[in-house]
Amino acid sequence: MKRKGSSPTMKDVAREAGVALGTVSKVFNGIPVGEEYKRRVEEAARQLGYQVNNYARALKTNRTRTAALILPNTVNPFFALLAGDVCKALARRGYRMLLALSDADPDAEQQCVRMVEQNKVDGIIGLTYNPALEINESVPFVSIDRYFGPAVPCVASDNFGGGQMAARKLMELGCERLLFFRIGSDVPGEADKRGDGFQAACQQAGIGCSTLLLRDEDGYEPFRAFLREHLRDGKLDFDGIFCNTDRLAYHVCRMLQGMGVNVPGDAQVIGFDGVRRFGSEALYCSTIAQPVTQIAETAVDILLQEDRGHLPSLICLPVSYIGDGTTKG
Amino acid sequence: MKRKGSSPTMKDVAREAGVALGTVSKVFNGIPVGEEYKRRVEEAARQLGYQVNNYARALKTNRTRTAALILPNTVNPFFALLAGDVCKALARRGYRMLLALSDADPDAEQQCVRMVEQNKVDGIIGLTYNPALEINESVPFVSIDRYFGPAVPCVASDNFGGGQMAARKLMELGCERLLFFRIGSDVPGEADKRGDGFQAACQQAGIGCSTLLLRDEDGYEPFRAFLREHLRDGKLDFDGIFCNTDRLAYHVCRMLQGMGVNVPGDAQVIGFDGVRRFGSEALYCSTIAQPVTQIAETAVDILLQEDRGHLPSLICLPVSYIGDGTTKG
DNA sequence: ATAATTGAGTGTAACGTTTCATACACGGAT
DNA sequence: ATCCGTGTATGAAACGTTACACTCAATTAT
Numbered sequence: 001m002k003r004k005g006s007s008p009t010m011k012d013v014a015r016e017a018g019v020a021l022g023t024v025s026k027v028f029n030g031i032p033v034g035e036e037y038k039r040r041v042e043e044a045a046r047q048l049g050y051q052v053n054n055y056a057r058a059l060k061t062n063r064t065r066t067a068a069l070i071l072p073n074t075v076n077p078f079f080a081l082l083a084g085d086v087c088k089a090l091a092r093r094g095y096r097m098l099l100a101l102s103d104a105d106p107d108a109e110q111q112c113v114r115m116v117e118q119n120k121v122d123g124i125i126g127l128t129y130n131p132a133l134e135i136n137e138s139v140p141f142v143s144i145d146r147y148f149g150p151a152v153p154c155v156a157s158d159n160f161g162g163g164q165m166a167a168r169k170l171m172e173l174g175c176e177r178l179l180f181f182r183i184g185s186d187v188p189g190e191a192d193k194r195g196d197g198f199q200a201a202c203q204q205a206g207i208g209c210s211t212l213l214l215r216d217e218d219g220y221e222p223f224r225a226f227l228r229e230h231l232r233d234g235k236l237d238f239d240g241i242f243c244n245t246d247r248l249a250y251h252v253c254r255m256l257q258g259m260g261v262n263v264p265g266d267a268q269v270i271g272f273d274g275v276r277r278f279g280s281e282a283l284y285c286s287t288i289a290q291p292v293t294q295i296a297e298t299a300v301d302i303l304l305q306e307d308r309g310h311l312p313s314l315i316c317l318p319v320s321y322i323g324d325g326t327t328k329g
Numbered sequence: 330m331k332r333k334g335s336s337p338t339m340k341d342v343a344r345e346a347g348v349a350l351g352t353v354s355k356v357f358n359g360i361p362v363g364e365e366y367k368r369r370v371e372e373a374a375r376q377l378g379y380q381v382n383n384y385a386r387a388l389k390t391n392r393t394r395t396a397a398l399i400l401p402n403t404v405n406p407f408f409a410l411l412a413g414d415v416c417k418a419l420a421r422r423g424y425r426m427l428l429a430l431s432d433a434d435p436d437a438e439q440q441c442v443r444m445v446e447q448n449k450v451d452g453i454i455g456l457t458y459n460p461a462l463e464i465n466e467s468v469p470f471v472s473i474d475r476y477f478g479p480a481v482p483c484v485a486s487d488n489f490g491g492g493q494m495a496a497r498k499l500m501e502l503g504c505e506r507l508l509f510f511r512i513g514s515d516v517p518g519e520a521d522k523r524g525d526g527f528q529a530a531c532q533q534a535g536i537g538c539s540t541l542l543l544r545d546e547d548g549y550e551p552f553r554a555f556l557r558e559h560l561r562d563g564k565l566d567f568d569g570i571f572c573n574t575d576r577l578a579y580h581v582c583r584m585l586q587g588m589g590v591n592v593p594g595d596a597q598v599i600g601f602d603g604v605r606r607f608g609s610e611a612l613y614c615s616t617i618a619q620p621v622t623q624i625a626e627t628a629v630d631i632l633l634q635e636d637r638g639h640l641p642s643l644i645c646l647p648v649s650y651i652g653d654g655t656t657k658g
Numbered sequence: 659a660t661a662a663t664t665g666a667g668t669g670t671a672a673c674g675t676t677t678c679a680t681a682c683a684c685g686g687a688t
Numbered sequence: 689a690t691c692c693g694t695g696t697a698t699g700a701a702a703c704g705t706t707a708c709a710c711t712c713a714a715t716t717a718t
Contacts, residue, residue: 001459001477003466009704020668025706034666049465054447055384055393056704059673064384066427066448073413076607080409084402087430096444098395099428101416115425118383119395130330136378137332148330247607277606277613278405278576284606338674349698354676363696385674388703 008048017044028052058120066096067303068116070126072104076247077275078292079127082144085296086125093304095122104185106130123303129187142303144295146189150313155298156190162288162319163197166242166270169321171205173268173328175240178202178209181223181252182244186215194244194272194288210238220248224255236261239268246271249285253326269326274319286327291317337377346373357381387449395425396632397445399455401433405576406604407621408456411473414625415454422633424451433514433545435459452632458516471632473624475518479642484627485519491617491648492526495571495599498650500534502597502657504569507531507538510552510581511573515544523573523601523617539567549577553584565590568597575600578614582655597656603649615656620646 010028014021017040026033027041044050058064067090074080087097098121100112109130116124123140126133131148135141143154170178180198184191195211202209212226230237236256243249249271253263261267264286274289276282294317302311323329339357343350346369355362356370373379387393396419403409416426427450429441438459445453452469455462460477464470472483499507509527513520524540531538541555559566565585572578578600582592590596593615603618605611623646631640652658 001470001481002461002463003470003480004463007465007467011704021704022669022706022708023667026667029706032666037667051443051447051465053388053449053704055387055449056673057706058384059382059388059675059704060706062673074403074409074416075413075609077406077409080403080406080412083409083412083428084404084430087403087428091430091444096448097428099412099416099426101413101420114380115420118380119425120382120384132331134331134333136336136380138336141330141332151332152330247610250606250610277579280404281579340674350675351677351699352697355697358676361696366697382674385703386676388674388705389676391703 004049007053008050009053010050012048013041013044013050016048017041062120064120064122065094066098066119066121067123067125067300068098068100068112068119068121070100070102070109070112070116070124070128072102072127074101077277078273078290081275081292082127082296085293086300089297089300093300095304102128104129106132109133125299125303129185129189131187140303140308142299144299145191147314153302153311153313153315154190155295155302155315155317157290157295157319158316159190159193159319160197160200161316162272162290163194163199163242164201165197165319165321166194166272166288167198167201167205167209169327169329170240170242170268170270171201171207173240175268176207177238178207178240178242179238180209180211180242180244181248182211182213183218183220183223183248184216184244186217191244194242198242220251220255223248223252227252227255227259231259231261234260236267239266241267241269243269243271246273246275246284246287249287249326253285263326264328268328270321271326274322283322283324286323286325286329287321288319289322290319333378336382337379338382339379341377342370342373342379345377346370391449393449393451394423395427395448395450396452396454396629397427397429397441397448397450399429399431399438399441399445399453399457401431401456403430406606407602407619410604410621411456411625414622415629418626418629422629424633431457433458435461438462454628454632458514458518460516469632469637471628473628474520476643482631482640482642482644483519484624484631484644484646486619486624486648487645488519488522488648489526489529490645491601491619492523492528492571493530494526494648494650495523495601495617496527496530496534496538498656498658499569499571499597499599500530500536502569504597505536506567506569507536508567508570509538509540509573510570510577511540511542512547512549512552512577513545513573515546520573523571527571549580549584552577552581556581556584556588560588560590563589565596568595570596570598572598572600575602575604575613575616578616578655582614592655593657599650599656603651612651612653615652615654615658616650617648618651619648 010024014024024041069086071079090097098116102109102112109128125142127144145156147154180195199209249269256263271285271287274287339353343353353370398415400408419426427445431438431441438457454471456473472481474485476483509524578598585592600614600616603616
C-alpha cells in the first residue's frame with residue numbers, strides 16, 4: 001500500500017500550472033478551457049495528487065453528492081442486501097452513501113436524521129417506523145416499506161399481492177386449512193398488507209383462515225403455544241402456514257419439527273422476504289421474495305429525481321414465489 | 330412525519346438572538362459564555378431549528394467527524410455484521426459512517442478510496458485486498474483481516490489459533506484423517522493462516538493432513554470432484570474436514586449429503602466465521618467464530634486514536650469454537 | 659477600417675464556519 | 689481615584705471551493 005503526499009488545494013494546482021484559480025475550477029467542472037491550459041492544469045493536478053475537496057465545493061453549490069440510508073440494522077439479511085444495493089445504485093450515479101443504524105427505535109431514528117442532516121446530505125432513504133419523524137423539508141426523503149402519506153414517496157414490495165400469492169400457492173399445492181402468522185412492529189405499516197392479501201385470497205376462495213398477530217416484544221413463544229394448542233394426536237389443525245417473514249417461517253419450521261409435524265408433508269410453510277444465504281444460495285424456506293435490487297434502484301431514482309414537482313407517492317414492486325423445501329412446490 | 334423549515338445559518342441565529350456570530354459559535358462548541366447570552370442563543374437556535382453545517386465546520390477545523398468503511402459487499406453476512414458494528418461503534422463516538430463497496434475488485438477498491446477521500450473523511454477502515462492501494466498518508470487507515478506491513482495497523486481474528494483450534498477440536502472428537510479445504514482470493518492474506526494453524530496442529534499431533542487450496546474463480550466444483558475421488562464404497566477417506574469459511578463448509582456439507590456421507594456421523598465438518606442466521610440464531614455449521622463486534626470496536630478505537638505515534642501493527646483477536654450439528658461436539 | 663460579438667482567462671466575492679486579535683466592562687488592589 | 693488584570697463579547701480573516709463580473713484579444717459583421 002502506498003501512502004503518498006498530503007492534501008494540495010486548487011490554489012496549489014493553479015500556482016504549479018501557472019494559471020488562475022478560476023481556470024483550475026473550470027477544468028474540474030468540465031467548463032471549456034483552452035487546450036494548452038487544460039493540459040497544464042491536469043498535469044499539475046496529477047503531479048500534486050490533487051483531489052477536489054467535496055466539503056468546500058458543497059459549501060458553494062449546496063450539493064454534497066452524498067445521500068444517507070437509515071436502516072434498523074444489518075443483521076437482517078434483507079436490510080443488509082438493501083444497504084448493498086442502495087450503496088451501489090448511488091455509487092453508479094456518483095453519490096456517496098452515509099449509513100445510519102436505528103435499531104428500529106423511534107428516538108434513534110430521529111437521532112440518525114439529525115446526524116446525517118448535519119452532513120447536509122442531498123437526500124435520505126429511510127426504512128423507518130417513527131410516524132413523527134422530523135425531517136428538514138429541504139432534504140428529499142424516500143421511504144422504503146412504510147407509507148407516510150401522499151407527501152412522502154414510498155417504495156415497497158407489493159405486499160398485498162404477495163399475501164394473495166402465498167394463499168393461492170398454498171391452495172394450489174393442496175392446502176385446505178390455512179393459517180397466517182405475523183410478527184413485527186406495533187406501528188401499522190405496509191407489511192401488514194401481506195396478511196390482508198392472504199385473507200382476501202382465502203375469502204375469495206371461500207375457505208377460512210386463522211391468524212395470530214403478534215408484536216416483536218411478544219417473541220416467538222406464543223406461536224409455539226398456539227401451534228401446540230392446535231395439535232391433536234400428532235396432527236396439526238392446519239396444512240398451510242404463511243409467515244410474514246422468512247425469519248418467523250424459519251422458527252415455525254423448527255417448532256413444527258420439534259412437535260413431530262413433517263414439513264412439507266403434513267404442513268407447508270411459506271415465508272416472506274426471499275433473501276438467500278450468502279446472497280446466491282439456498283433460502284431458509286419457501287418464500288415470497290421481495291425484489292431487493294429493484295427496490296433500491298427505484299428508491300435512488302426517485303430520491304435523485306430533478307423535478308420534485310409531482311413525485312409518485314407509492315410504488316409497489318412485484319414479488320415472486322420461490323419454492324425451497326418447505327412447500328411441495 | 331413532520332417536514333419543517335429550511336436551513337438557517339449561524340448568522341440567522343446571531344441576528345435572532347441579538348448577539349455576535351462568534352458568540353453563537355462558542356455556544357455550540359462548549360466555550361464558556363455568559364448565562365444570559367447562552368440562553369438567548371439556545372432559544373433562538375431552537376426556534377429556528379438550527380443545525381450546525383458540518384461541511385462548513387470541516388472547512389475550518391479539518392475534521393469532519395466522518396469515517397469510511399470499505400467492504401467487498403454486504404452479501405456475506407460476516408461483512409454485513411461488520412458494517413453494522415463499525416457503524417455503531419463510530420456513532421457512539423459521534424462519528425458518521427460512509428460505506429463504500431468494492432466487490433473485492435482492486436480497481437474498485439482504489440475508486441472507493443478516491444470517493445471517500447474527496448469527502449475528507451477523518452479515517453478509513455478497509456477490508457481490502459489490493460496490495461498497491463494508494464491512500465493519502467494524511468488520512469488514518471486501519472486494515473481489517475489483511476496485513477500490509479508494520480506501517481499499516483491491522484486488526485484480525487487469530488486465524489492461526491483458529492486453525493489450530495479446529496484441528497484439535499476435530500481430533501478431540503475422534504477424527505483421525507483430516508482434510509483442509511480453502512477457497513478465497515489469490516492474493517495471500519491473513520486468512521491463509523487458518524490453514525497454517527490447522528496443519529501445525531496436525532503435525533504436532535503427528536497425524537497427516539490433506540489439503541485442497543483453490544481460488545474464488547475456481548468455484549466449488551473442484552471440491553466436489555476431490556471428495557468424489559476420495560470416496561470408496563460409500564466411505565470417505567476423511568473423517569474430519571476444516572473449511573476456511575462457513576460458506577464453503579455449507580457447500581461441502583451439501584455435497585457430502587448428496588454423496589450419501591452422513592454428517593457428522595461419517596465425517597465432521599467445521600467452518601470459519603461464525604455468523605448466525607438473522608444475527609442471533611442457528612449457524613450454518615459448526616464453526617470457529619470470529620469476534621465481529623470486537624474487531625469493529627478495536628478497529629474504530631485504533632482509527633480514532635489521537636496519538637498516532639506508535640500504533641500497534643497487528644492485533645489478533647481470540648476466536649471461539651461453536652458446535653452446531655456438523656460436528657459431534 | 660471600424661464596430662460589434664464572441665471566447666476564454668482572471669480576480670474577487672461569497673458559502674457557513676472557527677479562530678484570533680481586539681475592545682470593553684467590571685472588580686480588586688494599590 | 690487610578691491602575692491593572694480578568695473575563696467575555698465582538699468583528700474580521702481564513703478555510704477551499706464556485707460563480708460572476710471583467711478584461712482582453714481575436715474573429716466576424718457592417
